[in-house]
Amino acid sequence: MSDQRTAALEYARQNKEQTLKLLETFLSIPSISTEPENQPDMQRAASWVAAQLSGLGMQNVEIFPTARHPVVYAEWQGAKGAPTVLIYGHYDVQPADPLDLWQTGPFEPTVRGESLYARGASDMKGQVVAALKAVEAIVKSGGLPVNLKWLIEGEEEIGSPSLEAFIAEHKELIASDFALNPDSGMIGPDDPTITYALRGLAYFELRVYGPASDLHSGIYGGVVHNPANALAELIAGMHDAEGRVTLPGFYDKVCPLSKEERAELARLPTDEKHFLEQTGAPALYGEAGYTPAERTGARPTLDVNGMLSGFTGVGSKTVIPAWAMAKISMRLVPDQDPTDVAKQFNAYLEAKAPKDIRWEVTEMHGGTPSISDRNNAGVRAMAAALESVWGKQPYFRREGGSIPVVAQMQRMLGIESVVAGFGLPDDNVHAPNEMLHLPTWYKGIEAFIHFFINLGS
Amino acid sequence: MSDQRTAALEYARQNKEQTLKLLETFLSIPSISTEPENQPDMQRAASWVAAQLSGLGMQNVEIFPTARHPVVYAEWQGAKGAPTVLIYGHYDVQPADPLDLWQTGPFEPTVRGESLYARGASDMKGQVVAALKAVEAIVKSGGLPVNLKWLIEGEEEIGSPSLEAFIAEHKELIASDFALNPDSGMIGPDDPTITYALRGLAYFELRVYGPASDLHSGIYGGVVHNPANALAELIAGMHDAEGRVTLPGFYDKVCPLSKEERAELARLPTDEKHFLEQTGAPALYGEAGYTPAERTGARPTLDVNGMLSGFTGVGSKTVIPAWAMAKISMRLVPDQDPTDVAKQFNAYLEAKAPKDIRWEVTEMHGGTPSISDRNNAGVRAMAAALESVWGKQPYFRREGGSIPVVAQMQRMLGIESVVAGFGLPDDNVHAPNEMLHLPTWYKGIEAFIHFFINLGS
Numbered sequence A, B: 001m002s003d004q005r006t007a008a009l010e011y012a013r014q015n016k017e018q019t020l021k022l023l024e025t026f027l028s029i030p031s032i033s034t035e036p037e038n039q040p041d042m043q044r045a046a047s048w049v050a051a052q053l054s055g056l057g058m059q060n061v062e063i064f065p066t067a068r069h070p071v072v073y074a075e076w077q078g079a080k081g082a083p084t085v086l087i088y089g090h091y092d093v094q095p096a097d098p099l100d101l102w103q104t105g106p107f108e109p110t111v112r113g114e115s116l117y118a119r120g121a122s123d124m125k126g127q128v129v130a131a132l133k134a135v136e137a138i139v140k141s142g143g144l145p146v147n148l149k150w151l152i153e154g155e156e157e158i159g160s161p162s163l164e165a166f167i168a169e170h171k172e173l174i175a176s177d178f179a180l181n182p183d184s185g186m187i188g189p190d191d192p193t194i195t196y197a198l199r200g201l202a203y204f205e206l207r208v209y210g211p212a213s214d215l216h217s218g219i220y221g222g223v224v225h226n227p228a229n230a231l232a233e234l235i236a237g238m239h240d241a242e243g244r245v246t247l248p249g250f251y252d253k254v255c256p257l258s259k260e261e262r263a264e265l266a267r268l269p270t271d272e273k274h275f276l277e278q279t280g281a282p283a284l285y286g287e288a289g290y291t292p293a294e295r296t297g298a299r300p301t302l303d304v305n306g307m308l309s310g311f312t313g314v315g316s317k318t319v320i321p322a323w324a325m326a327k328i329s330m331r332l333v334p335d336q337d338p339t340d341v342a343k344q345f346n347a348y349l350e351a352k353a354p355k356d357i358r359w360e361v362t363e364m365h366g367g368t369p370s371i372s373d374r375n376n377a378g379v380r381a382m383a384a385a386l387e388s389v390w391g392k393q394p395y396f397r398r399e400g401g402s403i404p405v406v407a408q409m410q411r412m413l414g415i416e417s418v419v420a421g422f423g424l425p426d427d428n429v430h431a432p433n434e435m436l437h438l439p440t441w442y443k444g445i446e447a448f449i450h451f452f453i454n455l456g457s
Helices: A003-014 A016-027 A036-055 A121-140 A163-169 A227-236 A259-266 A272-279 A292-297 A338-352 A377-390 A404-412 A438-456 B003-014 B016-027 B036-055 B121-140 B163-169 B227-236 B259-266 B272-279 B292-297 B338-352 B377-390 B404-412 B438-456
Strands: A059-064 A071-076 A084-090 A110-112 A115-117 A147-153 A178-181 A193-198 A200-209 A301-310 A323-332 A358-367 A395-399 A417-419 A435-437 B059-064 B071-076 B084-090 B110-112 B115-117 B147-153 B178-181 B193-198 B200-209 B301-310 B323-332 B358-367 B395-399 B417-419 B435-437
Touching (some): A003 A438, A016 A036, A036 A121, A036 A147, A084 A404, A121 A438, A200 A338, A200 A404, A227 A323, A227 B301, A259 A292, A358 A404, A377 A438, B003 B438, B016 B115, B016 B121, B084 B121, B163 B404, B178 B377, B178 B404, B193 B417, B200 B338, B338 B358, B377 B438
Parallel strands (some): B084 B178
Antiparallel strands (some): A059 A071, A301 B301, B059 B071, B115 B435
């Protein structure tokens, strides 16, 4: 092992306590991008990231304002002839509700057992700090062997509405050889993972309107189509008995899985038992004819994310509600396109919604699915890095979540992303009691050190 | 016209201002029976009613505690040989939410145009005050020609859970010749109405549980049955394409409408146009093969009263919710029974709910439907009273709402109820901006005066 590699790993091991403290500071900022009242926290989080990057000796550190939340940029270009890696991350987090289910405050980071609990610990402030600390270890033990650019945005959890315009306006500034995107995790603590395909997203709010105001269900029950019932009927019709989505044309552009890829996915340890344990559901569900790993990674889905109508307090109220609302989103796979899916969603409603209600769709956000080359220099450097730390070859998997920026960078900058982070499936991301498994995270920092040094070798 | 009749009517006309003031005082008490925080207001409302009855010279005025909210009782037995009328009423009101849709505070009674706006103005504090003021007018102009008993409860809007036990324990105390129940209204301001049949009610809360906690819809979309989708599917299956309820056995005990009764109901002015105007719905809906008046009065229905799941705030959250909830109630007609319907609801869920979710039903409250004799002394006295005031014969109709006490008194005390009050269909009962049409209400007080004097003649 090279001297620098040894020194950098040693530095990281000696600094675990400061590393954890730094992450806790970052997690204390409630940078919820969707809530207007957290606007000042978003500014604080962006400034915090910029200060860290300056502290590492990065240059041209800049906070670029956008229509919503700023993008933090920085670079270091001192490794002549070496490749340039664009490190992507986001400093925003999901909302924390329902608050009453958190054991400790979502923005009061707390260690219990081997994990650190806080909103954003896994998704993805922990991953951003891992990259910062890996770079620090290398800088402190002889200097960077690769060129770096950083793009840390604040809108990932609301669908990155400003990112496409930012990339388009700053193509030259952020031009790189490939990207590192740690906004994805591992299959398990002993299963290093590289994600080669990501699902896209199309997110809608559907409102159904019936009577002009809430009605007495005794006086009017029997003459109006209850908007809550009508909404339930529309949602129910979105799946057939085999668990397939019924939006017209929904599967037209879905790439079928090759025999070879199905065989590869079958090797993943994410079997039925794994998903039963991870979810706690009484039984699994999904599209007929596909395995769980295929259904979560390589097949599109449709889920209700929220639903509200009428009286939902304690007790009973005999009312026919005037309206009903559902937030509904689809996970997409290559080559589906969120713009097409929006048309399919509207076409379904035009065909199926009865004339005795009115409906209205708001497009919330979308993201294109992606699939990448599994044999470029970046992926090879990461595969070797993961093997150095975990002592086994990584799994290659299709991930169910959406990282639209991967497809954007492919399309707009012509670069591939190495998608590898150190969250785990039971981290409760987007849910109460989000956590980060600290032993896996410390290993992740070492893996990033190997990755950057591998690239410079 | 008898001297007393003329004097009592004159007294009522002279005292309109005080009558309105009295009602406003009553309406200022937020006696919402379903909300635990309004417990002290329930006590205040009961004491207020008791004080009014004492003020009228009623005897044995007593506030009987129950498991939830007290029953106010009073009597006057000075008219030897004359019939005894049991006046039923309730001093509780529905919750006022959504508060932001009220033009003025629900408990700040406000006159706008010809109407008084407040929660409970029509349902049914206005009706209780009408009875109090009619009795006052008769007392002040020579004394009562009939015997009276008053039973004013505080749990009607939560299904009267204590009333059956109260009646059972006080059968002798409240024994009467028939009841007057003004907890129902008129078809229109120029259409005096007697209600001869009432629908019953069966109200449930259905909860569907899926994964152990909220999940990331990207990582897990495709392997678990989303509880919100599953709930929507269960609700959608509760009606067939003809608008019929699919619970097994739901129609088994429904009495078919006779040709004669259908012809009578066809004379009611409540046609399609009426219901379109009253509801503001884009088009009507309901069970195939029946008119709107039949569907709201003589046929059972099923409605979602409230629905909640997942993220319902501003923006988007890509979550698979851990649970979903719906409040679902059925309006019943003779001879359906709420206990049977609870079994049918559970049987439907046992048959239809998939194994990949868990479900739980809470029975909220129920009420038996009723149908009464249309030619007893009480009904004749009321029909004559309404004709005296409005100058036309009243309509006889089946009412869609539930007044379970009518069936209870029929079954437990062997007495029929005269169901006639002075609310109107567009009073927004159980909804924001509940109101009372004051000209109709003042006429109603005169009709009550005629009614009591008719009974003593």
